[in-house]
Amino acid sequence: MHPMVKPALRRGWRDLDTVQFGMAPAHAVTLGPMDRATTGFLDLLNGTRGMVLLRAEGRRMGLPDGRVDALVERLAGAGLLDDAKGGGPAADDLRGRRQALDRLRPDLASLSLTTREPGDAIARLAARRSLRVQVRGAGRVGGVLASLLAGAGVGEVDVRDGGKVEPWDVAPGGLPAEAVGERRDQAACRAVRRAAPDRPPRRGTRPRPEAADPGHSLVILAPRDDVAVHTPCPSTAASLISSGTPHLYAGVAEGTGVVGPFVLPGETGCAGCLHEGRTDRDPTWPRLVAQWRSGRPRQVRPCDLTLATAVAGLAAAHALAFLDGHRPSSAGARWEVSVPGLQWHARPVPGHPACSCGAAERVTEEAEGEHASETGGRHETMAGQRPSTELCRKAGAARPAGTWRAHV
Numbered sequence: 305m306h307p308m309v310k311p312a313l314r315r316g317w318r319d320l321d322t323v324q325f326g327m328a329p330a331h332a333v334t335l336g337p338m339d340r341a342t343t344g345f346l347d348l349l350n351g352t353r354g355m356v357l358l359r360a361e362g363r364r365m366g367l368p369d370g371r372v373d374a375l376v377e378r379l380a381g382a383g384l385l386d387d388a389k390g391g392g393p394a395a396d397d398l399r400g401r402r403q404a405l406d407r408l409r410p411d412l413a414s415l416s417l418t419t420r421e422p423g424d425a426i427a428r429l430a431a432r433r434s435l436r437v438q439v440r441g442a443g444r445v446g447g448v449l450a451s452l453l454a455g456a457g458v459g460e461v462d463v464r465d466g467g468k469v470e471p472w473d474v475a476p477g478g479l480p481a482e483a484v485g486e487r488r489d490q491a492a493c494r495a496v497r498r499a500a501p502d503r504p505p506r507r508g509t510r511p512r513p514e515a516a517d518p519g520h521s522l523v524i525l526a527p528r529d530d531v532a533v534h535t536p537c538p539s540t541a542a543s544l545i546s547s548g549t550p551h552l553y554a555g556v557a558e559g560t561g562v563v564g565p566f567v568l569p570g571e572t573g574c575a576g577c578l579h580e581g582r583t584d585r586d587p588t589w590p591r592l593v594a595q596w597r598s599g600r601p602r603q604v605r606p607c608d609l610t611l612a613t614a615v616a617g618l619a620a621a622h623a624l625a626f627l628d629g630h631r632p633s634s635a636g637a638r639w640e641v642s643v644p645g646l647q648w649h650a651r652p653v654p655g656h657p658a659c660s661c662g663a664a665e666r667v668t669e670e671a672e673g674e675h676a677s678e679t680g681g682r683h684e685t686m687a688g689q690r691p692s693t694e695l696c697r698k699a700g701a702a703r704p705a706g707t708w709r710a711h712v
């Protein structure tokens with residue numbers, strides 16, 4: 305281990321012997337009391353020295369025996385320490401790709417704020433390279449969103465859409481003006497390649513039967529159609545629910561941008577749950593939906609460019625949070641924002657008993673007090689770390705906790 309005090313956090317002294325790492329409250333930590341000799345030693349923890357050398361430096365600086373190990377342990381315990389050589393073989397491979405890593409350095413520094421163990425940040429960043437994400441929809445939201453994911457290091461971003469690029473699909477960071485008239489999916493895939501810091505790692509050369517296809521770690525539904533954004537059709541996601549594939553909705557409908565729900569099949573509210581909940585609150589809801597869906601499709605729908613970009617950015621951030629092993633706040637909720645006030649707010653999307661996805665049963669089971677030992681693994685599985693071999697293809701109550709298709 306080559307210990308390094310996380311450089312992402314700015315350091316400041318609250319008093320003579322208390323140091324604060326970080327400015328923003330979300331990730332700031334204070335550490336103290338810290339004597340002067342130990343303080344001077346902190347500067348040596350910059351990732352260039354291994355433990356043997358650090359102990360020797362400690363002795364030279366007059367630190368008592370064991371102080372160096374104790375300090376390193378304490379910093380690591382506080383989540384303040386990284387390992388300049390850690391993260392495993394995939395991380396080493398990424399370190400060897402200097403140009404790509406330089407592009408991703410701010411993302412790596414940011415990951416160091418949300419990971420605790422030394423070496424975890426680069427391990428997570430390297431893991432992104434082997435992920436497969438599908439984005440359905442290559443309009444102003446989908447095109448930018450796909451490029452953002454590729455730019456943030458996701459190895460394979462597959463964009464699906466039909467038709468040809470229209471002038472109003474063009475967006476900075478998404479489909480370029482030169483692509484007008486080209487096939488949407490091809491133009492979007494080209495934009496994704498341009499945004500990526502380097503080429504993704506080659507997949508295994510062993511023959512891969514169709515059945516062994518690891519599938520997508522995540523599918524993002526970013527329809528260009530405003531009705532599909534406002535009231536996503538549950539049948540569109542039926543195969544995602546039955547295969548346990550996590551998916552996220554994002555888009556703009558009229559003057560409102562939407563991110564969510566992020567659906568962990570069988571765990572959190574889905575499009576069907578959303579529809580049932582709305583129908584409970586407003587019995588005329590299905591009648592309205594039927595009219596919107598059967599109305600003549602409009603070629604150009606309202607879509608504020610900056611709103612679409614904000615939605616793409618937030619949705620991509622929620623997607624990455626999930627891919628990095630966290631549970632985004634759009635799980636079980638829809639974040640909405642409308643022009644011109646632009647105040648984000650979350651509307652809950654709880655599991656609904658009338659929906660076959662099983663999320664409501666999960667909530668009921670938890671309310672009835674599942675034993676802690678049974679739920680103990682939930683955080684780990686929410687992190688999406690389960691291999692797809694454990695995939696459960698049956699939706700509904702029969703689905704054990706955390707069997708959505710995870711990244712592998």
Ligand SMILES: [Zn+2]
Pocket residue numbers: 573574575576577578655656659660661662663
């Ligand atoms: Zn549901």
